[in-house]
Amino acid sequence: MSQVDITVVIVSYNVRSFLDHCLQSVRLASAGLAVQTIVVDNASADDSAAMVAQRYPDVTLIANRENVGFGRANNQAFELARGEAVLVLNPDAFVQEDTLRRLLERLQASPEAGAVGPKIIKPDGRFEPRSKRGFPTPWVAFSYLSGLAALFPRNPRFSHYLLTHLDPDREHEVDALSGCCMMVRRDLLQRLGGFDPDFFMYGEDLDLCYRIHQQGYRIIYSPATRIVHFKGESTRRSSIDHDYHFRRAMRLFVAKNLTGSASVLARGLITLGFWFQAGERRLVFALSKAAFPLADIFILNLLIYLGRWIRFMDPGYTATVWAVNALYSLFYLGSGLALGVYGRYRFSGRRALYAALGGAAVAAAFTYFFQQGAFSRFVVLWFAAGTALAMPGWRLLVRRFVRRPSSSGRRWMRRRVLIVGTDDLARDLCLRLMQDPASDLHPVGYVAFQEDRVGDIIAGAPVLGRAEEMDRIIQTEAIQEVLFSSSEASYDRIIKLIQNLSGRTLDFRIIPRETGGGEDGFPLLRLEMTSKRRRK
Structure with a gap:
């Protein structure tokens, strides 16, 4: 049996195009090396397995009939691995031409190194901070989940999970690497039994790195080579509850690797951190839902103010004026809700125009039947014309300069x-x-x-x-x-x-x-x- 330098293991799920690209990059990076490549397909519905079998006959393919999870699927490939080192690689990533060689050389240069990982780049060119991480001890987990790490990214007291206080362009010994791209000694990997299959997704890389440390090995972050990671393409194409599995993985890691009062404290702080995180998400969601009606209400009241100022030169506000302003706002908001302006069609200029005309019609009818609530015909006409221009107008501007164009535009x-x-x-x-x-x-x-x-x-x-x-x-x-x-x-x-x-x-x-x-x-x-x- 010929000597193999590296076994590349890729677990794929419904990312055919990305997997194809990934395998192309691995093929180029294999020049001058003896490389064994194994793809484990977790029951993809996009013919990923057929593509691999047709285009890459030299790749060992394991086609599962069900999605067995990331860790368990990798372990299937580890049993067939023959390389001196095993590279765990995500299918939605691609490597540089020198990545395999540089990672292997770095591992060979330090017998005490059990695993080495590259600098990971996002497709927009920014550094992926999960290239190097710390273990989620009670305080580290709470700092990350509560947002303290984001507020103080350069303070090692708070930033130990993503290690944002460390220079990403220098080599460091770290607690853990990203399972997106991580090279491990094969004999060590087999001795540890690979990934813990109890981790369905998320956390299995942290757990493996923790066990590597327990064996007395170091873990090296090496920015001498880089990869690009599109991140989350497999999970984005599934109906899996990602938040549930992330929370489960964090709690499982703590329960498995921490004991006694430290474990109890960690579980409590992690739960508190999740509450902070959930509260922040709900607040952001509520603000995003309220942003459009609040913007419309501001513009409506500004138009009424300007109309009264032009007509009367004294837009003094009494209780009656405030009440009528509120009614005019309700007329437009009600019309907008009926037309879906605050839902699916929030960027639709045409529907905003129809809502403006509908709201103006109701306002005109109101002032006709309730003279005590009328400002003047001029103000009503100003309101109608202003809303007909302003409501669709600001949406079109946002769609033009902020949001990606819709198919109709x-x-x-x-x-x-x-x-x-x-x-x-x-x-x-x-x-x-x-x-x-x-x-x-x-x-x-x-x-x-x-x-x-x-x-x-x-x-x-x-x-x-x-x-x-x-x-x-x-x-x-x-x-x-x-x-x-x-x-x-x-x-x-x-x-x-x-x-x-x-x-x-x-x-x-x-x-x-x-x-x-x-x-x-x-x-x-x-x-x-x-x-x-x-x-x-």
Whole structure:
């Protein structure tokens, strides 16, 4: 049996496009190494297992008939592992070309190191703080869950869970790594029995790192190499109660690894922290629901004030005026509620206009039958005209500058896109976007990696400059999204370019190699959702 350097284990659930991209990156990173790759599919409904069997015949595939959970599925692969080290890798991540080699070298350089993990980057270029973590002791768990860690991220007294007080660009010995990408010695992993299967999802990586420490090994965070993690794609596609499993995992970790009064105190503080967290979520939810009617009430009363000031030059407020203002507000709010303006159609300018006209009609009828509540005909007409303009107007502005455009507004609100690369994959994508009337993406042009391509016209779009000039091009061309052709740019270069642009408000997408065309088209991988989901 030949010597294997690394066994890469990937557990997948309903993330076919991401898994395909992940396996492509692992294949590139395997150059010069003997790598065994094992994919465990947890009963995906998107033909992930069939894709792996067809496109990656060299990959060992385990197709489960049910979702057995992250830890248990990994343990299935650990039993087949033959590598000196085992890399646990999430399917919604991709590695640099040097990731496998650098992590293995770091593990080999320190016999006392039991596990090593890379710097994890979010797809918008920002650092993922869960790359390095501390154990959730009673105080650490309470500081994190109560929000104290977020208020004081540089204070080690409060920030020990995410270790935000440590420089992410320097190597550190830490308590725990992220199960998104973590390399462990195979003999140690097998001695520990892999992940504890009692953790269905969340917490199994913390528990494994805790047991590695108990064996006397160190755990190393190494930013010498990086990966990009789209985070949560598998869980987002399931009906699993994530909050329940997270709370369960935290309590299970405490019950398993802490004893006596420390365990009782930890459970109490964790429960208190969850209460703080739940209260914060409810408050944010309530404020988000109240934001639209409160904004409308403010605008309504401002319009009435201005109308009375123009008409009477003295908008003095009496009890009667306050009562009539309240009634006018109720007329509009009632009309808006009936038309769904504070629900599903809260960004609809047309429905806001209908609500304004309906509210004005009711107000006019009210003043006709109840003369004592009438300001004047001018104020009523001012109210009608003002609400008809202001209510749809501010919604359209928010939709234009804050919220992503809806399908109905794509034709005149298409997002300006810059394509990084000038190869056939980039050209084909540009053609598809130009020819697709339903697409919300408008290709402005390309950036090239070769100087001699600048100024060329490819598929009807110009090559605007070199990759080194992206920051200037993005600013001058008002670019909103950047698409990378991964068949021309290395993953290492893509990650560096994303990090260099992390200060800008941009969306980044990646066109995977070997997309295959056909029904799938181009599975553009992005930080929040795929392009197909945006069209729903």
